[in-house]
Amino acid sequence: xxxxxxxxxxxxxxxxxxxxxxxxxxxxxxxxxxxxxxxxxxxxxxxxxxxxxxxxxxxxxxxxxxxxxxxxxxxxxxxxxxxxxxxxxxxxxxxxxxxxxxxxxxxxxxxxxxxxxxxxxxxxxxxxxxxxxxxxxxxxxxxxxxxxxxxxxxxxxxxxxxxxxxxxxxxxxxxxxxxxxxxxxxxxxxxxxxxxxxxxxxxxxxxxxxxxxxxxxxxxxxxxxxxxxxxxxxxxxxxxxxxxxxxxxxxxxxxxxxxxxxxxxxxxxxxxxxxxxxxxxxxxxxxxxxxxxxxxxxxxxxxxxxxxxxxxxxxxxxxxxxxxxxxxxxxxxxxxxxxxxxxxxxxxxxxxxxxxxxxxxxxxxxxxxxxxxxxxxxxxxxxxxxxxxxxxxxxxxxxxxxxxxxxxxxxxxxxxxxxxxxxxxxxxxxxxxxxxxxxxxxxxxxxxxxxxxxxxxxxxxxxxxxxxxxxxxxxxxxxxxxxxxxxxxxxxxxxxxxxxxxxxxxxxxxxxxxxxxxxxxxxxxxxxxxxxxxxxxxxxxxxxxxxxxxxxxxxxxxxxxxxxxxxxxxxxxxxxxxxxxxxxxxxxxxxxxxxxxxxxxxxxxxxxxxxxxxxxxxxxxxxxxxxxxxxxxxxxxxxxxxxxxxxxxxxxxxxxxxxxxxxxxxxxxxxxxxxxxxxxxxxxxxxxxxxxxxxxxxxxxxxxxxxxxxxxxxxxxxxxxxxxxxxxxxxxxxxxxxxxxxxxxxxxxxxxxxxxxxxxxxxxxxxxxxxxxxxxxxxxxxxxxxxxxxxxxxxxxxxxxxxxxxxxxxxxxxxxxxxxxxxxxxxxxxxxxxxxxxxxxxxxxxxxxxxxxxxxxxx
Numbered sequence: 001x002x003x004x005x006x007x008x009x010x011x012x013x014x015x016x017x018x019x020x021x022x023x024x025x026x027x028x029x030x031x032x033x034x035x036x037x038x039x040x041x042x043x044x045x046x047x048x049x050x051x052x053x054x055x056x057x058x059x060x061x062x063x064x065x066x067x068x069x070x071x072x073x074x075x076x077x078x079x080x081x082x083x084x085x086x087x088x089x090x091x092x093x094x095x096x097x098x099x100x101x102x103x104x105x106x107x108x109x110x111x112x113x114x115x116x117x118x119x120x121x122x123x124x125x126x127x128x129x130x131x132x133x134x135x136x137x138x139x140x141x142x143x144x145x146x147x148x149x150x151x152x153x154x155x156x157x158x159x160x161x162x163x164x165x166x167x168x169x170x171x172x173x174x175x176x177x178x179x180x181x182x183x184x185x186x187x188x189x190x191x192x193x194x195x196x197x198x199x200x201x202x203x204x205x206x207x208x209x210x211x212x213x214x215x216x217x218x219x220x221x222x223x224x225x226x227x228x229x230x231x232x233x234x235x236x237x238x239x240x241x242x243x244x245x246x247x248x249x250x251x252x253x254x255x256x257x258x259x260x261x262x263x264x265x266x267x268x269x270x271x272x273x274x275x276x277x278x279x280x281x282x283x284x285x286x287x288x289x290x291x292x293x294x295x296x297x298x299x300x301x302x303x304x305x306x307x308x309x310x311x312x313x314x315x316x317x318x319x320x321x322x323x324x325x326x327x328x329x330x331x332x333x334x335x336x337x338x339x340x341x342x343x344x345x346x347x348x349x350x351x352x353x354x355x356x357x358x359x360x361x362x363x364x365x366x367x368x369x370x371x372x373x374x375x376x377x378x379x380x381x382x383x384x385x386x387x388x389x390x391x392x393x394x395x396x397x398x399x400x401x402x403x404x405x406x407x408x409x410x411x412x413x414x415x416x417x418x419x420x421x422x423x424x425x426x427x428x429x430x431x432x433x434x435x436x437x438x439x440x441x442x443x444x445x446x447x448x449x450x451x452x453x454x455x456x457x458x459x460x461x462x463x464x465x466x467x468x469x470x471x472x473x474x475x476x477x478x479x480x481x482x483x484x485x486x487x488x489x490x491x492x493x494x495x496x497x498x499x500x501x502x503x504x505x506x507x508x509x510x511x512x513x514x515x516x517x518x519x520x521x522x523x524x525x526x527x528x529x530x531x532x533x534x535x536x537x538x539x540x541x542x543x544x545x546x547x548x549x550x551x552x553x554x555x556x557x558x559x560x561x562x563x564x565x566x567x568x569x570x571x572x573x574x575x576x577x578x579x580x581x582x583x584x585x586x587x588x589x590x591x592x593x594x595x596x597x598x599x600x601x602x603x604x605x606x607x608x609x610x611x612x613x614x615x616x617x618x619x620x621x622x623x624x625x626x627x628x629x630x631x632x633x634x635x636x637x638x639x640x641x642x643x644x645x646x647x648x649x650x651x652x653x654x655x656x657x658x659x660x661x662x663x664x665x666x667x668x669x670x671x672x673x674x675x676x677x678x679x680x681x682x683x684x685x686x687x688x689x690x691x692x693x694x695x696x697x698x699x700x701x702x703x704x705x706x707x708x709x710x711x712x713x714x715x716x717x718x719x720x721x722x723x724x725x726x727x728x729x730x731x732x733x734x735x736x737x738x739x740x741x742x743x744x745x746x747x748x749x750x751x752x753x754x755x756x757x758x759x760x761x762x763x764x765x766x767x768x769x770x771x772x773x774x775x776x777x778x779x780x781x782x783x784x785x786x787x788x789x790x791x792x793x794x795x796x797x798x799x800x801x802x803x804x805x806x807x808x809x810x811x812x813x814x815x816x817x818x819x820x821x822x823x824x825x826x827x828x829x830x831x832x833x834x835x836x837x838x839x840x841x842x843x844x845x846x847x848x849x850x851x852x853x854x855x856x857x858x859x
Contacts (some may be wrong), residue, residue: 024084026092028056034288035095037762038769040811044069044081044236046476051769061088071236072096073811075770076694081236093384093571094636120523120581122210122648122685123562124148124701128203128678129229132242132778132856133805134756135820136275136757137252139196139226144779144801146208147684147703147752151196152830155325155372157250157403157422163210163224164705165681165748166652168193170788174673175424175536176503177602177623177771179660182217182225186314187340188380189219191454195401198318198376202256202270202299204231206768210685211650212630215511215525215577218395218432218450222597222628222654232312233268233302235260235292239859242307246818246852250276259359265303272296277529278323278850280362284413289370290845291323307603308386317377324370328359329833335463335839337723338475343839346471346792347414355412359843360826368408368418373487376401378428390437390624401426409835411842415466417835419494420497428452445512452505457498458605464494464543465559468618472836475558480551489552493544495560503533523579531600532570535621539563561609563616571625573598589636599626601656604673622665623673627655642691654709659788670698676712679745681705694771706747716789722837749798751782763808770810780804792842799827801846814856824849 028039042049043062044434052058062068066086073079077096084092116125135141144152152170153159160168167181181188207227217227237259244252255272273295278288298316332343332355339345347354375820379401386391390422403424410416434448468483483489500655511525518859541560547553550841577595582588602623608616634648657676687701709715714737717724725732756777763772780800787794807816820838830844 003168003563006359007040021057022088023061023641024070024092025059025089026057026094028058028074028094028120030077031095031097038764039072039077039096040075040364041094042071042073044071045415046327046559051767052522057091061551069095069426070832072704075809079811084167084820100691105363115757117586117589117638117644118583120579120589120593120634121213122632122634122646124210124687125209126206126661127549128200128205131200131203131206131777133816134763135547135803135805135818137272139217142206143355143599144803145754145756145777147161147701147754148210148705149208149301152329152515152747152844153197154830154832155405155407156194156197156374157372157424159196159471160747161193161209162747163340164650164652164683165705165745166654167225169673170746170786171531171656174271174602174604174606174660176533176605177673178219178505178600180222180599180626182213182219182221183228184217186230186312186344186380187393187395187432188378188384188399189217189430189452189453192220192376192401192426194374194376194403197270197295197374198321199274200228201296201316202231202268202273204229211588211593211632211652212509212575212595212628214527214529214575215509217450218430219369219452219505219531220507220527220575220597220599222599225716230298230300230314230726231256231268233258233300235262235264235266235268237844240857241630242854242856244854245320246853247277248277248279248850250274251854252849254734261301261806264303265724266302266304268300268302270296270298270700280328280364281844282326282364282366284365284367285369287323289323289326289364291458292325293321295319309805310384312382314382315379315381316572317375323407324409325844326370326834327365327411328362328364328675328686328843329357330359330817330841331357331793331830332839333720333841335720335722335837336725337838340476340725341838350414350468350471352414354529355840357647359828359845362845362848363414366411367407367413367415368406370408371404373404374402380413382673384421387435388437389439391437392435395430395432397430399430403453409463411834415468416472417462417463418466419829423461425459426454426458429452439512443506443512443590445510447510448508450505450507450509452503454501454503456501456503459498461489461499462494463560464492465490465595467491469559470540472838480555483552484555486545487550488545489556490544490559492562493541493556495539495541495607495652497537497539497607499535499537500603501533501535501603505529505532505600506530514617517671519582519584521579521581521583524576525578525595526574528571528572528574529598529600530570532568533601533603534566534568535603535605536566537564537605551650560617565608565616565621566617567603567621567784569601569622572603573600573625575614577630587638591632591636593630593631593632593634595628595632597628597630600659601625606673620674623658623676624656626681627651642693643689646686648685649683650685652680654681657709657710657712671684674714676709676715677742678710679708679712680710681707681745681748695760697758698755701753701755703752705750709743709745710739712740712743712789714755715743715789718787718789718794719833719839719841720791720793740789744785746785749781750786751780751798754779760809765808765810765813765815768810768813772808773816774804774806776804784827787833794831794833796828796831799825799846801827812858815852817853819849820853821847821849822851 028036039052143149150162158758210224239257242254254272258268276292278291280290284512296318301313352629380397385396407420409420438444452698474484507529510528550732575596581591632650657679683705690698758775759772760773782798806817827844827846
């Protein structure tokens, strides 16, 4: 994509008719009767506009016959249209309502519109404009604002999105399991974790629900859900455009245009483009990596023929062609293998210099180009029809994902594991039908059915080794092992894998809210789910020295071997929740919840470990389902006007926790799935907000999380213990597993804190009235394990990040400067052992300090 790609423009056309007999005069007021200074008054469908004076008074000459509409807007108030039926000499009063205060936020998390504080679920809500102002243009940026959210990604495919440390396996992604965190956009479930890497397009609101939500949402979720809604098209012509520039040649442009195509039919098109140079320099290729190159498009048609019927047709596509996301060498540790098999010795024997351990120089020296191209998108049809006191909703969707990567998996100049390409194609089809509303004055609820079909293909996925790999797999220089140095034996030796996972998930769910006594609500919910997966896996070796020598062939097979298997698995589950909520006043909501949930059976499609005979270990081809029991106590309070303080305590027990196991065998470079017998995550969450008129906004949140393996008796050895031997039946035997019971779960910091503030004051920029503001936010995470089994080496140290912005904003115009990671903190987001566990480990670096400016205009 050319750096000058972002030329995004929009237009509006106005039509004039006869002049009115006299000007329209009036005054703009609030609901409590005070006047609003500097409001903008515009005649809808024209370019005629004026600005009210300091006393809220205005006068506008209207070149339009009655009836017509006046559009009135002011900073801090909801824009509103007023119909003018006749024009006379009497000034009119137009009343604007303040934007929703913090305690008036409306959410749709229970598939109906409700005030946030009345919902007995721990929810964090971030408005679309707030996310934009904070620079959170995708979920990865959003995690700094919500302490309970963890997102780790070495690239879009290898994304782990967790809430409270639960949801997906930590580390390299295995396509054979379902995520435990639901990701919804306009009611459509996005099955692939790569969806979190795409740029937000015209976001209205983001709701982050914590804890199991299976009785409310289409796809079963064991850890929580992101419920994202976008702005709908409007019949009134409108448009907005935004441009941001910054260091590293960052440029981002967004635009959207909305208006009527016909009576009752509105359309909108939104475009977003992001480009940034890389932050990591490859000294060998003399090029930068870890940049951004994204283009997104979303179009919508919104048909509203009556108050009862609403039809929304949406289509979107996001194309990303970044200059890859390499890991940097973070260190080398000594394992428990023999001295012959230590990384330093191997590198020396191959004639290379020892690797440079200076990760925050942001330099790499890999000899395979990195590429992480993807396209993701789909279409959906959402129909809402009001029946009685509720709404019948149908959501039909198809989505796709294409993934085309290249990785250098030895992370260095060495020609060892030179190529790793997990090319994939994913298609999903979903249908949800539900009815939500009030059954009686004291009884409301939701009932629905959901179907999700998926077809995930691994397309000639490739792993290939180079001329130096022989020394990494050689255990000694005697006997048959000495033959690993045979010239060309492993040069260009690799595997190509074609796999297909066809899955079906079907469910019936229901939940009711019954006010059994005044202010006392009981909320039972049930879900029945059926899941089925059909898997075909076919891995074939290629390349290397072509030989009929049985010994040499056996040495090659110990590195890579053919693997084929097919399996069909299914299971069903009845789960549910029971919540009691007591709301004696608008200022207090106390609730308690017990819920059960499950994550369906998993299948391994990342390569299976081999048995002593060299055959694939089919006993680990299928992974048992996860079963969740969750307890939560919470309170939502409004201690004083403009203030909210919420607190929740929870305990989540998971039986047969699905985890990713990294094996020292090269043939399972991506790791394979396994079950830990039992894990537990318990914690405390406190969040608070305070808004003083329009001058000061404060927010803070704290999450304490304690996640442990209660029982995990067959955990993989951590990197530093690879090669560990134990005396078994009097014989020193090398083992590959250990008892990790009591150890920390990966990716969970005990302490997670975030907070922010904004201070603003009225002012003018040239002739435009608005507010000048200064804002900042900070986040802190304590250290966390970056390995499935606790490791003394693969621990990410705690870090704090600070962001700030300063500028001017009005109802239609904003101009501000910003900086992220303003202290230029060096930190890792993830650490992982190199394939083969020889002692080398690498890291995913967080972004350095970035800064720039943004201009935004709506009309």
